[in-house]
Amino acid sequence: xxxxxxxxxxxxxxxxxxxxxxxxxxxxxxxxxxxxxxxxxxxxxxxxxxxxxxxxxxxxxxxxxxxxxxxxxxxxxxxxxxxxxxxxxxxxxxxxxxxxxxxxxxxxxxxxxxxxxxxxxxxxxxxxxxxxxxxxxxxxxxxxxxxxxxxxxxxxxxxxxxxxxxxxxxxxxxxxxxxxxxxxxxxxxxxxxxxxxxxxxxxxxxxxxxxxxxxxxxxxxxxxxxxxxxxxxxxxxxxxxxxxxxxxxxxxxxxxxxxxxxxxxxxxxxxxxxxxxxxxxxxxxxxxxxxxxxxxxxxxxxxxxxxxxxxxxxxxxxxxxxxxxxxxxxxxxxxxxxxxxxxxxxxxxxxxxxxxxxxxxxxxxxxxxxxxxxxxxxxxxxxxxxxxxxxxxxxxxxxxxxxxxxxxxxxxxxxxxxxxxxxxxxxxxxxxxxxxxxxxxxxxxxxxxxxxxxxxxxxxxxxxxxxxxxxxxxxxxxxxxxxxxxxxxxxxxxxxx
Amino acid sequence: xxxxxxxxxxxxxxxxxxxxxxxxxxxxxxxxxxxxxxxxxxxxxxxxxxxxxxxxxxxxxxxxxxxxxxxxxxxxxxxxxxxxxxxxxxxxxxxxxxxxxxxxxxxxxxxxxxxxxxxxxxxxxxxxxxxxxxxxxxxxxxxxxxxxxxxxxxxxxxxxxxxxxxxxxxxxxxxxxxxxxxxxxxxxxxxxxxxxxxxxxxxxxxxxxxxxxxxxxxxxxxxxxxxxxxxxxxxxxxxxxxxxxxxxxxxxxxxxxxxxxxxxxxxxxxxxxxxxxxxxxxxxxxxxxxxxxxxxxxxxxxxxxxxxxxxxxxxxxxxxxxxxxxxxxxxxxxxxxxxxxxxxxxxxxxxxxxxxxxxxxxxxxxxxxxxxxxxxxxxxxxxxxxxxxxxxxxxxxxxxxxxxxxxxxxxxxxxxxxxxxxxxxxxxxxxxxxxxxxxxxxxxxxxxxxxxxxxxxxxxxxxxxxxxxxxxxxxxxxxxxxxxxxxxxxxxxxxxxxxxxx
Numbered sequence: 001x002x003x004x005x006x007x008x009x010x011x012x013x014x015x016x017x018x019x020x021x022x023x024x025x026x027x028x029x030x031x032x033x034x035x036x037x038x039x040x041x042x043x044x045x046x047x048x049x050x051x052x053x054x055x056x057x058x059x060x061x062x063x064x065x066x067x068x069x070x071x072x073x074x075x076x077x078x079x080x081x082x083x084x085x086x087x088x089x090x091x092x093x094x095x096x097x098x099x100x101x102x103x104x105x106x107x108x109x110x111x112x113x114x115x116x117x118x119x120x121x122x123x124x125x126x127x128x129x130x131x132x133x134x135x136x137x138x139x140x141x142x143x144x145x146x147x148x149x150x151x152x153x154x155x156x157x158x159x160x161x162x163x164x165x166x167x168x169x170x171x172x173x174x175x176x177x178x179x180x181x182x183x184x185x186x187x188x189x190x191x192x193x194x195x196x197x198x199x200x201x202x203x204x205x206x207x208x209x210x211x212x213x214x215x216x217x218x219x220x221x222x223x224x225x226x227x228x229x230x231x232x233x234x235x236x237x238x239x240x241x242x243x244x245x246x247x248x249x250x251x252x253x254x255x256x257x258x259x260x261x262x263x264x265x266x267x268x269x270x271x272x273x274x275x276x277x278x279x280x281x282x283x284x285x286x287x288x289x290x291x292x293x294x295x296x297x298x299x300x301x302x303x304x305x306x307x308x309x310x311x312x313x314x315x316x317x318x319x320x321x322x323x324x325x326x327x328x329x330x331x332x333x334x335x336x337x338x339x340x341x342x343x344x345x346x347x348x349x350x351x352x353x354x355x356x357x358x359x360x361x362x363x364x365x366x367x368x369x370x371x372x373x374x375x376x377x378x379x380x381x382x383x384x385x386x387x388x389x390x391x392x393x394x395x396x397x398x399x400x401x402x403x404x405x406x407x408x409x410x411x412x413x414x415x416x417x418x419x420x421x422x423x424x425x426x427x428x429x430x431x432x433x434x435x436x437x438x439x440x441x442x443x444x445x446x447x448x449x450x451x452x453x454x455x456x457x458x459x460x461x462x463x464x465x466x467x468x469x470x471x472x473x474x475x476x477x478x479x480x481x482x483x484x485x486x487x488x489x490x491x492x493x494x495x496x497x
Numbered sequence: 498x499x500x501x502x503x504x505x506x507x508x509x510x511x512x513x514x515x516x517x518x519x520x521x522x523x524x525x526x527x528x529x530x531x532x533x534x535x536x537x538x539x540x541x542x543x544x545x546x547x548x549x550x551x552x553x554x555x556x557x558x559x560x561x562x563x564x565x566x567x568x569x570x571x572x573x574x575x576x577x578x579x580x581x582x583x584x585x586x587x588x589x590x591x592x593x594x595x596x597x598x599x600x601x602x603x604x605x606x607x608x609x610x611x612x613x614x615x616x617x618x619x620x621x622x623x624x625x626x627x628x629x630x631x632x633x634x635x636x637x638x639x640x641x642x643x644x645x646x647x648x649x650x651x652x653x654x655x656x657x658x659x660x661x662x663x664x665x666x667x668x669x670x671x672x673x674x675x676x677x678x679x680x681x682x683x684x685x686x687x688x689x690x691x692x693x694x695x696x697x698x699x700x701x702x703x704x705x706x707x708x709x710x711x712x713x714x715x716x717x718x719x720x721x722x723x724x725x726x727x728x729x730x731x732x733x734x735x736x737x738x739x740x741x742x743x744x745x746x747x748x749x750x751x752x753x754x755x756x757x758x759x760x761x762x763x764x765x766x767x768x769x770x771x772x773x774x775x776x777x778x779x780x781x782x783x784x785x786x787x788x789x790x791x792x793x794x795x796x797x798x799x800x801x802x803x804x805x806x807x808x809x810x811x812x813x814x815x816x817x818x819x820x821x822x823x824x825x826x827x828x829x830x831x832x833x834x835x836x837x838x839x840x841x842x843x844x845x846x847x848x849x850x851x852x853x854x855x856x857x858x859x860x861x862x863x864x865x866x867x868x869x870x871x872x873x874x875x876x877x878x879x880x881x882x883x884x885x886x887x888x889x890x891x892x893x894x895x896x897x898x899x900x901x902x903x904x905x906x907x908x909x910x911x912x913x914x915x916x917x918x919x920x921x922x923x924x925x926x927x928x929x930x931x932x933x934x935x936x937x938x939x940x941x942x943x944x945x946x947x948x949x950x951x952x953x954x955x956x957x958x959x960x961x962x963x964x965x966x967x968x969x970x971x972x973x974x975x976x977x978x979x980x981x982x983x984x985x986x987x988x989x990x991x992x993x994x995x996x997x998x999x
Binding site for chain 1: 888891892893894895900902903906907910911918919922923925926929933937940941973974975976979980983
């Protein structure tokens with residue numbers, strides 16, 4: 001099987017799984033097995049592609065010409081490969097976790113849930129492998145639509161309201177800004193292909209460059225750049241596996257991934273640096289980092305706090321692109337991986353706490369660490385990784401982003417990144433601290449014995465959490481390989497033969 | 498025999514349903530008249546396909562009615578543009594009629610059905626005639642045939658709801674005013690040029706140059722056709738006519754009636770008056786463009802507040818006509834392409850959506866959105882069709898709506914008209930709201946208690962899904978439609994440029 005076939009397979013497996021899921025919707029065990037097997041099969045298709053891309057292969061395939069000159073086609077380059085690996089790799093633990101969570105929390109309509117989940121993954125991989133902006137936009141919209149039922153899953157008034165906000169913001173930004181940006185790009189460049197060094201240099205008047213970039217930056221609503229970030233906290237009404245994989249990894253990372261992709265392959269880092277088109281974005285991203293962190297401090301709802309933390313962390317990646325230096329792209333791409341690992345662990349912990357103790361507020365967590373020691377230990381590890389302390393993975397991506405800021409002579413940005421880390425400490429660490437060190441407030445009737453009995457979430461929830469937390473540590477020690485790999489992202493235009 | 502048929506295809510296109518119509522009335526009650534009407538529309542569709550194939554390469558068929566010399570006699574003239582429109586009209590008819598049997602049986606008493614199908618065939622005749630003829634007065638004649646048939650069809654909704662009668666009456670008044678304006682305009686052109694043949698008119702108008710009579714003629718024709726195609730603010734007849742007509746009629750009219758009128762508009766503006774006629778260009782940009790933009794917003798906003806699904810879709814149609822008119826006012830090849838491609842794209846999408854509304858009416862007995870709670874579970878296929886059609890209305894990728902939006906925005910950007918590009922997108926956001934109201938009701942609201950709703954019968958589902966299938970297929974593979982529209986647009990522009998330069 002050649003690489004192009006594998007590429008199609010990696011998208012086709014999750015895209016076709018829904019039919020199987022629908023067919024065995026009446027038998028929960030069979031259905032969940034199918035889900036897990038599909039996630040493993042997808043990863044098995046992605047992995048050989050990763051090895052091939054490391055070896056320098058660039059698999060590509062065109063499917064169909066939609067309109068004259070506009071092709072629905074895929075081409076894998078290092079950045080997309082990385083995103084696909086992260087999304088499909090983390091689908092496996094999430095699929096397992098979903099089983100434990102959905103059954104533990106007695107959620108309804110689990111078949112619809114599994115179906116939409118698989119479609120969402122398929123579109124995330126489609127985004128990762130898109131060979132041009134046009135294809136990317138198509139999968140971007142499919143991702144929005146397929147995640148809507150997941151957000152509205154509970155069908156309560158809050159869920160409906162959250163889903164409405166979710167859809168309204170993502171759809172509005174993508175149609176009003178991103179689509180216009182796409183058509184504008186097509187109008188001036190005559191192509192929407194992703195090319196090393198970008199396609200706009202020499203075609204776009206530098207005066208307009210900041211405006212086009214603004215259309216992209218705000219149009220890619222999934223990157224949750226302020227002021228279009230409200231959908232992400234709104235999406236927290238979804239069941240936790242959705243928040244974990246989609247709203248910490250697949251959907252939001254699809255956003256920032258698109259941002260990086262636009263910066264690197266549409267504008268070109270050189271063009272951005274030369275024209276200063278992205279200067280304003282540096283400051284907006286910095287503001288987004290700080291403001292979202294401060295808002296996170298004020299949230300008592302655990303998932304809401306994590307959501308604002310995600311808004312803040314996503315802006316790191318946008319910042320990496322906006323700095324318009326190679327190190328920024330590398331740091332941003334690395335942050336996609338390290339933040340994914342850390343945040344998925346945090347969300348899974350939040351879900352485990354809900355399943356085992358039915359607690360959603362941080363103020364209710366006092367003393368819970370004694371009941372759920374493993375969960376909170378993992379929470380602490382993941383939190384430290386998000387903060388950026390060694391020996392956890394998050395340290396490296398922040399390190400490279402700081403180097404990027406230094407490269408771009410933006411010393412204030414280094415300060416912003418440091419302050420943000422401090423804010424991370426302030427909003428993340430109190431959570432495990434409360435759980436471990438404070439005494440439980442209520443439950444006095446049951447006495448101390450009841451409080452200290454271990455009551456963890458089901459094993460299917462717990463194992464994926466441990467896996468993700470372990471990942472944060474392992475990544476720290478293996479980052480050299482990732483760095484080498486990211487160096488292969490082409491920054492300058494290929495010299496013509 | 499074959500060659501005889503082939504030589505007379507343009508005449509057959511119109512004569513066939515025209516002759517069939519009275520026969521249909523004689524067939525008596527029951528399914529016989531329906532089966533006969535179906536058969537006729539299938540053959541009519543086959544004729545359109547043959548004409549489309551013949552003209553696709555660029556040939557222009559000129560057919561002399563009764564062998565009279567042009568421009569004395571009536572000419573039927575088929576080129577890429579109207580072959581495309583003929584295909585839309587006869588294709589929609591061929592899909593709507595099979596769909597019609599069950600819903601017509603539910604909405605119209607058996608003894609009236611033969612007459613209903615007769616009116617239906619006459620309506621098809623009129624629309625095809627408008628499109629195929631190359632004679633200005635003949636357009637008026639067919640316009641009247643189609644309009645009279647439509648009044649009857651709309652009024653036949655009165656077996657379900659008496660308000661159909663007032664709706665039909667309103668339409669009658671407005672339609673007659675429109676037709677009168679049109680014929681006055683044509684009279685003025687005749688005054689200047691002494692001819693009624695469209696191609697001949699084009700040449701002579703250039704010879705005579707601009708004059709106040711010509712301007713008046715232009716304005717009368719613009720308003721006359723504007724009424725027929727529901728150009729804002731001449732659209733007032735449309736919402737009630739669509740809401741209270743029998744479901745099958747609405748589906749057919751939504752796909753075809755306004756489209757044929759838009760075709761006449763295109764033909765007059767760009768063949769007869771010519772692309773470079775300055776007064777026309779000014780009027781389009783100063784008057785029609787703002788009206789089109791207002792229609793896009795105002796009609797969409799009104800649509801948001803409708804409870805009756807059919808009325809909501811009707812207002813959405815007015816907004817969509819705004820897009821089509823907007824494309825014209827750009828006066829560029831891309832703009833025209835956008836308009837022509839949207840003719841087709843909107844026809845398939847809207848026909849499908851009105852068919853869904855019909856399915857709801859048949860099974861749930863209502864198409865009021867507030868009573869459709871939970872219908873997604875009872876009628877999964879019908880509701881899924883609505884979702885796809887709705888996404889196409891919004892203009893999401895992989896549907897035809899996206900293709901239209903693409904060309905329209907591209908045309909605006911080519912001209913550097915930023916605000917217009919953003920307004921096009923902003924108005925499609927309104928579509929999200931009115932589409933999503935229905936989706937939320939259908940999937941997320943509980944079903945009303947004690948209501949039994951079955952999935953619509955296959956005879957209705959299959960035509961609906963064929964339209965939906967088309968709106969997905971031509972959204973993914975738009976080469977055929979966009980190339981055909983592009984060629985039609987460039988043919989229009991080329992022919993009129995040549996005339997005005999000489």
